[in-house]
Amino acid sequence: MTWSSKVLSGFLILLGFLAGGELxxxxxxxxxxxxxxxxxxxxxxxxxxxxxxxxxxxxxxALLEHLGLLFVPAGVGVMLHFDLISREAFALVVTVIxxxxxxxxxxxxxAHLLASKDKQSHG
Amino acid sequence: MDRLGAFITTPLFGVxxxxxxxxxxxxxxxxxxTALLNPVALSVVTIxxxxxxxxxxxxxxxxxxxLITFLLGPAxxxxxxxxxxxxxxxRQYAGLLLGGVLVGSVVGIASAVVTARVLGAxxxxxxxxxxxxxxxxxxxxxxxxxxxxxxxxxxxxxxxxMLGAMVGPEFLRLIGVNSSLAQGLxxxxxxxxxxxxxxxEEGELMGAMSSxxxxxxxxxxxxxxxxxxxxxx
Numbered sequence: 194m195t196w197s198s199k200v201l202s203g204f205l206i207l208l209g210f211l212a213g214g215e216l217x218x219x220x221x222x223x224x225x226x227x228x229x230x231x232x233x234x235x236x237x238x239x240x241x242x243x244x245x246x247x248x249x250x251x252x253x254x255a256l257l258e259h260l261g262l263l264f265v266p267a268g269v270g271v272m273l274h275f276d277l278i279s280r281e282a283f284a285l286v287v288t289v290i291x292x293x294x295x296x297x298x299x300x301x302x303x304a305h306l307l308a309s310k311d312k313q314s315h316g
Numbered sequence: 317m318d319r320l321g322a323f324i325t326t327p328l329f330g331v332x333x334x335x336x337x338x339x340x341x342x343x344x345x346x347x348x349x350t351a352l353l354n355p356v357a358l359s360v361v362t363i364x365x366x367x368x369x370x371x372x373x374x375x376x377x378x379x380x381x382x383l384i385t386f387l388l389g390p391a392x393x394x395x396x397x398x399x400x401x402x403x404x405x406x407r408q409y410a411g412l413l414l415g416g417v418l419v420g421s422v423v424g425i426a427s428a429v430v431t432a433r434v435l436g437a438x439x440x441x442x443x444x445x446x447x448x449x450x451x452x453x454x455x456x457x458x459x460x461x462x463x464x465x466x467x468x469x470x471x472x473x474x475x476x477x478m479l480g481a482m483v484g485p486e487f488l489r490l491i492g493v494n495s496s497l498a499q500g501l502x503x504x505x506x507x508x509x510x511x512x513x514x515x516x517e518e519g520e521l522m523g524a525m526s527s528x529x530x531x532x533x534x535x536x537x538x539x540x541x542x543x544x545x546x547x548x549x
Binding site: 204207208210211214224225226227228229231232233235236239240246249250252253254256257259260261262263264265266267268269270271272273274277278281283284285287288289290291292293294295296297298299300301302303304305307308309 | 330334335337338355356359360363364367368374377378380381382384385387388389390391392393394395396397398399400401403411412415416417419420423424427428431432435436437438440441445448449452453454456457458460461465466467468470471472474475476479480484487488491492493494495497498499501502503505506507509529531534535538539541542
């Protein structure tokens with residue numbers, strides 16, 4: 194199969210899973226984004242070898258290599274909220290700095306503890 | 317002039333502007349060789365300036381922009397591929413990853429929402445800042461579902477990522493977290509893709525842990541948000 198046919202058929206599989214995830218989210222009323230459910234479904238399908246890695250990886254890599262590009266137009270949408278942002282700039286800046294430090298610290302520290310415990314139990 | 321104006325409202329305008337600004341941003345970063353020049357932030361700011369100066373509205377731009385935004389859905393699904401490729405690392409460090417990401421996800425939601433609330437932020441800001449440590453496309457989906465402002469989330473997520481990538485490893489060493497396993501996981505969980513790029517500069521294992529932390533935190537936060545958020549409001 195040529196690269197472009199691989200991307201096309203892989204993209205079709207991704208869209209199929211996306212539709213499955215969206216429909217499941219809607220039908221179940223689960224408060225989880227359909228695309229995230231679809232990612233979990235695809236992960237399980239790859240793990241169980243219902244879907245081969247080769248059949249989706251060309252499309253997945255094409256999308257993820259320039260992931261940043263894909264959220265540029267949505268990001269430009271902040272221009273509609275400059276009023277809100279300038280009104281609450283102080284709260285936003287402090288929240289981002291504080292919360293980032295807290296997440297880095299707790300995650301790193303927990304992982305540090307678990308990693309040293311791992312080392313002990315495996316000798 | 318009217319005929320020219322009508323061109324602005326075709327999807328071609330938004331797509332062309334986005335792709336050309338993005339390509340130029342990538343070139344500029346390559347030429348300057350600094351990771352701090354984030355191409356997403358640079359592209360967003362440039363496009364906002366272009367639209368403001370030319371008087372084109374966001375809606376007109378978004379006729380084309382939304383075609384690109386549509387691809388975020390399949391891109392989130394595609395994240396199962398890097399997750400699956402790292403299945404050996406995932407299995408080897410399963411306990412570490414699970415423990416770190418679950419704690420990081422809950423602490424991430426709670427610390428952001430509580431801090432913003434104490435500082436008197438409005439409800440739409442609270443909802444938009446809640447998923448700020450999660451990779452942008454998932455964060456935007458979560459915010460959309462909560463009734464916040466997805467584009468504000470995107471901006472906050474990118475700033476969080478840049479902050480984490482700039483000082484994350486230094487901060488972690490300062491508080492005594494020295495193993496690359498723990499540093500990688502913390503960077504990916506707190507600072508998603510931008511933190512992961514920094515982690516890969518520090519080493520392959522650190523990058524792999526960061527990449528797993530990013531994807532797993534996206535999953536965890538999507539699941540935990542409806543449970544943790546009401547407890548913080």
